[in-house]
Amino acid sequence: MQRIIQVLWPSFIAAGVMDIVLFTLLDPVALIYQDAPLFTTRLGAYSLGFFLFWLFGTVSSALTCYFQCSTAQLNKICKSSEPKN
Amino acid sequence: MAEAGQKKVINIAASTEMEQTLYAVKQKVYPRAVSGWFASWRVALVLFTQLLYYGLPWLSWDGRQAILFDLAQRKFYILGLVFWPQDFIYLTGLLVIAAFSLFLFTAIAGRLWCGFACPQTVYTELFLWIERKIEGDRRKQMKLDRQAWNIEKIGKKTAKHSAWLVLALWTGFTFVGYFTPIKELAISFAHWTLGPWETFWIFFYGFATYGNAGFMREQVCKYMCPYARFQSVMFDSDTLTVTYDPSRGEPRGPRSKSTDRHTAGLGDCVDCSICVQVCPTDIDIRNGLQYECIGCAACIDGCDQVMAKMGYPRGLIRYTTENVIKGKYPDRSILAHVLRPRTLIYSVLLLAIVATLGMALINRVPLRVDAIRDRIAARETADGHIENVYRLQIINMQNKPHRYAISVTGLPGIKLGDASSLAEVAALGTHDAVVHVQIDPSEIRARSSPVEFKIQSLDNPELTKTVRSTFLNR
Known part of the structure; x- marks a missing residue:
């Protein structure tokens, strides 16, 4: 549980910042995909964008956690990212 | 205690x-x-x-x-x-x-x-x-x-x-x-x-x-x-x-x-x-x-x-x-x-x-203007002038409507075509003004010359923006 939060929380902060920056520069209802508008409501676009960024951030943080495992730990099953002596 | x-x-x-x-x-x-x-x-x-x-x-x-x-x-x-x-x-x-x-x-x-x-x-x-x-x-x-x-x-x-x-x-x-x-x-x-x-x-x-x-x-x-x-x-x-x-x-x-x-x-x-x-x-x-x-x-x-x-x-x-x-x-x-x-x-x-x-x-200045030149190249009008067409996107960022005067400078004798010199924009509105700019061919030699549009509110002269673009010769 602790590790899940460790992954989710920083990605949450990053997603918030990313969402604000992107949608300040870009109006989501102006986005056209294959001749049709991509979003009908702006609030929906902001929210979906936020969750998408959160997902990407989560994947990135989770991979960081995952790659922290040493080869020795990987040979067993990686249980903890804490440095082992 | x-x-x-x-x-x-x-x-x-x-x-x-x-x-x-x-x-x-x-x-x-x-x-x-x-x-x-x-x-x-x-x-x-x-x-x-x-x-x-x-x-x-x-x-x-x-x-x-x-x-x-x-x-x-x-x-x-x-x-x-x-x-x-x-x-x-x-x-x-x-x-x-x-x-x-x-x-x-x-x-x-x-x-x-x-x-x-x-x-x-x-x-x-x-x-x-x-x-x-x-x-x-x-x-x-x-x-x-x-x-x-x-x-x-x-x-x-x-x-x-x-x-x-x-x-x-x-x-x-x-x-x-x-x-x-x-x-x-x-x-x-x-x-x-x-x-x-x-x-x-x-x-x-x-x-x-x-x-x-x-x-x-x-x-x-x-x-x-x-x-x-x-x-x-x-x-x-x-x-x-x-x-x-x-x-x-x-x-x-x-x-x-x-x-x-x-x-x-x-x-x-x-x-x-x-x-x-x-x-x-x-x-x-x-x-x-x-x-x-x-x-x-x-x-x-x-x-x-x-x-x-x-x-x-x-x-x-x-x-x-x-x-x-x-x-x-x-x-x-x-x-x-x-x-x-x-x-x-x-x-x-x-x-x-x-x-x-x-x-x-x-x-x-709660006014924003972007000038985009029409993709159609310069053309000649019936009276022998060279004409470029621009689209001026005027954003009125204030919570009341404004009327703006449009003018152009940059080349001697440059002028705006008919119905090009005035734009009305609603409160917090965006307006695309299509502007025809004309010049006598004798006044222009270069292939392209810089021009400047000035947009000024009629009711509040402080609301002024200038925006640059280029004028293409034939």
């Missing part, structure tokens, strides 16, 4: 449950209520910030919400001003000002923000207040948590969580009310016809408030807050922090009020543990400055009461600096040490940014 405090020393570790929380194994902290100078300031700031927070979205200005960050319309209303996404630079400036203010008063007086104004502290205070009203003081709360479930416990817990949830939902509702008009939101809420995203964010923010202020509390500061981790870079030996004076307090130890501490070889600290009991982050300030300390000064209030009861001078725990504790200068010289290179640099930078932003705001 001091005697009572001494009797109340309880072996906390043995008496409270350990709980596996989201971040770390922790003991539940039951901060003891405290009163005093700093506690009053905190209450005042809680009231002030929350009146502001809950009240602001209900204020009106010119028949609309005074403070509204209308995300759906991509416009921010702040009193008489309307900001567009193109004005993002002002928001950036505001954030930089906020950051430097934080640096400045952290360098001067430590974590004032954390202890008195941070929403995490403020909502935790509110939730603690509700908890105390319903469950009683610290001892009663601990007893209630230890005892088996019965009608009384179920009743109190239900009442507490209901009150928390109502406050949390109201907080979530207010939060969303800053981003979508709050009066309409209230009507939709009452009729339960909220849009899916509004509903989601009200409950999401409400749930976060409930969780953060009701359960996670000091854990947010200890494990989730990035600021708490890097605050030490803004501290120096002249920074005011909540500090225990060991030279005065040690050797600590219990004693009766009649004991002469000097003959008994004791310091001023009576080891009553009040400072630990009132601490919302459950640390012992007597161990020195710790990153868990949010600078709330509850221990100062607590200790001062004990000192008063004992007839000792106040300020065994007080706001003071590392250098005072080291004996480099007395407390009364603290003010003279506030001015030092670090604080001067922060102040100068802060003033410079405030002045720049203020000037930029005063000189801000």
